[in-house]
Amino acid sequence: MYQNRLNIPSTNQPRVVVIGGGFGGMQLIKSLYNSKVQLVLFDKHNYHTFQPLLYQVATAGLEPDAIAAPLRRILEECPDFYFRMAEVNHIHPEKNTISTTLGELDYDYLVIANGSKTNYFGNKSIQANSFPLKQIPQALDLRSHMLQNFEKAVLESDQEEQEALKNIVIVGGGPTGIEVAGALGELKKHVLPRDYPELDLKNMRIYLIEATSRLLGTMSEHASKKASQYLQHFEVQLILNKLVKHYDGKKVTLEDGTTLSSKVLIWAAGVKGNIIDGLRPEAIQNSRILVDAYNRVQGYEDIFAIGDVAAMVSEQHPKGHPMVAPVAIEQGKLLAKNLIRMVEEGKQLQPFKYIDKGSLATIGRNRAVVDFPGGIRFGGFFAWLIWMFVHLFSITGFRNKLVILANWIWNYFTYDRGTRLIIRPYIKFDHEEVERE
């Protein structure tokens, strides 16, 4: 029997509906693949995105396809598995259904794993004019926009206008912010001078603005200090303790009235959970969903949330766990086990315990910072090797590993970035829109 447009058969196995094919959702489904449930996955993309390397796509170091893996392929081993490319708009806990862009579906268990989105903290001008960095189309947009600015800069004889086209402002001193700043510093140092001999790149500025007093706030003081040093090596100008108030597409205005001239603002200053309507308001706090130690959403028996969107508040983590991939993956694994316990065995559930394996961030070639548990902290070349190894090891799919390795070897030895392509469905010139062909 098929239900409405979603066309998913009703069987006598309990149905687990998963919203989101990110780190958490994908891991959950993989871990459930041979259990006695029907799995239904919703995602608005047909691929999983390896977000930690998105910044390399935006800065022409990697092709988008290298950090994406088709969801159907990853999960094709699951026998009773259905993927639907759609967005989920509403949850109806009272009747155990969800509304999606393709119709309604009922669930026995619902797992919300749809991650986080860019947080503009209500600032409309920034939301309208800045570039976020959470999804592949955004990274491609940013790449094309920056390269087009340089194509425009060679045409510009007005000095001020030319500088605005060359300058880049990054807001947010977390891992994304510093990694993109480091990659842009490398571009400025090694690639742009060869591509644009016509331009004076000495007066190109890359600014990194952070609202607090240090970079990498979630890592050690040692890591913050090292990161600042490395960024200075790549001539990134750090602006600490400053908030951005306004951005009109050309001029960044800080809270203290200072202005910076730039036609690109990369917004990496914060994320918030992707909240879907329909849960009781008590279950939502600071745009995250409150869950218990079993990732069960507060007040429900059959709705779970994992990863960035879930806040498992405890004494040790008063604001919930950090919004990073390892938490999502571990929660996905454990929830799979717990679901099997519930469905197949009726056993006691296991509570989640997060073992922090450490944090890493890289800043340009040969440089990274590492915080390992037990106070092991270091930076430099060896940290960078670890960073590369961990990322290459973590990315889904052997093809992706091969392609990324090929690119990294190439980029390393040639100081080049092979993928600086302006690919847009319609090629936009300054003054007119030219159609394909």
Place this chain on the structure above:
Amino acid sequence: MYQNRLNIPSTNQPRVVVIGGGFGGMQLIKSLYNSKVQLVLFDKHNYHTFQPLLYQVATAGLEPDAIAAPLRRILEECPDFYFRMAEVNHIHPEKNTISTTLGELDYDYLVIANGSKTNYFGNKSIQANSFPLKQIPQALDLRSHMLQNFEKAVLESDQEEQEALKNIVIVGGGPTGIEVAGALGELKKHVLPRDYPELDLKNMRIYLIEATSRLLGTMSEHASKKASQYLQHFEVQLILNKLVKHYDGKKVTLEDGTTLSSKVLIWAAGVKGNIIDGLRPEAIQNSRILVDAYNRVQGYEDIFAIGDVAAMVSEQHPKGHPMVAPVAIEQGKLLAKNLIRMVEEGKQLQPFKYIDKGSLATIGRNRAVVDFPGGIRFGGFFAWLIWMFVHLFSITGFRNKLVILANWIWNYFTYDRGTRLIIRPYIKFDHEEVERE
């Protein structure tokens, strides 16, 4: 001294303006890199496209970035070289200038190397609803469209509608048509059944329609026969001696009234020269520019045309040379020599002589056909190895070679296609448009 918005300095070296960074234009500039001329290149993309592998991008076998090379990077060794990303709209031979989307520029020598575009032979319904395959954005569009059709097919309970979503019609039995048909045959056989276990793929049809009585009309009878056999192995249905009359996006109508139901029509039935306004009408024939044995446009001393857009009519080639990459490359090389002779030495020019090194086409894994000069003709696995070697060897850039090799090895041993991603700037669902984030 700078001229208008194009911002190109006037020097005392003669200025050679090249329109188009394809095989011909790129080769010309490379061959001129240390000569005493100023080089200005116009292209509407900032990258060179390796068109022979476009069909692999469209069929999820390769990432787009693997077959594109940034033009600034390829040509960065030329000291007096300017690239401008713009379209050229008009040539004014009477005043030695061109009009571009960025302004006017004068030239001492003009080289038209802007290739060919899809020829719809005036059929509006086909132009509006079919997918051409000449540029990277088109290949990405086609890839996304075909994958989205399959995502829709799993939702469809109406049998006829579902078949229209699964079926694919290719028009044109030249190299592009048969290569894309072979690649789609492979997808149908090896990839789609794993991705879409819900769908019955036995009643998915891939049609290849050719207006003449045989495939690969420019190659030997032997190659045509082999190609037909190979396509049948991949269950591609051949329709010969038939013209397509109409296509409304769902139903293909042939001249004899037959209809085929398909939501994808790939149009590879013909190309024509990209003609820019302004040349004397006598210089244009059948949408190509008539040139003499030195690639000089008929009736002009300082305007040249090379590659697909040029027709060098002779007894041996009454319609001009075939519109293929090797002709463009050889003409680019020779014209570079001749320009140096003109500018630097005032010597006699050398006429173009085309040495045909043979033709190749591949049809799915392990199968290709080869025509070598001297009547050496064969097909099969060895021909396929030659095809791969020639393409890998020809593609620009070592990074691209590495990435393509990695993909091919992966695709070969896993029967997989790693890049089946639906990446669009805006994700379109059937019934609504959802914005990014």
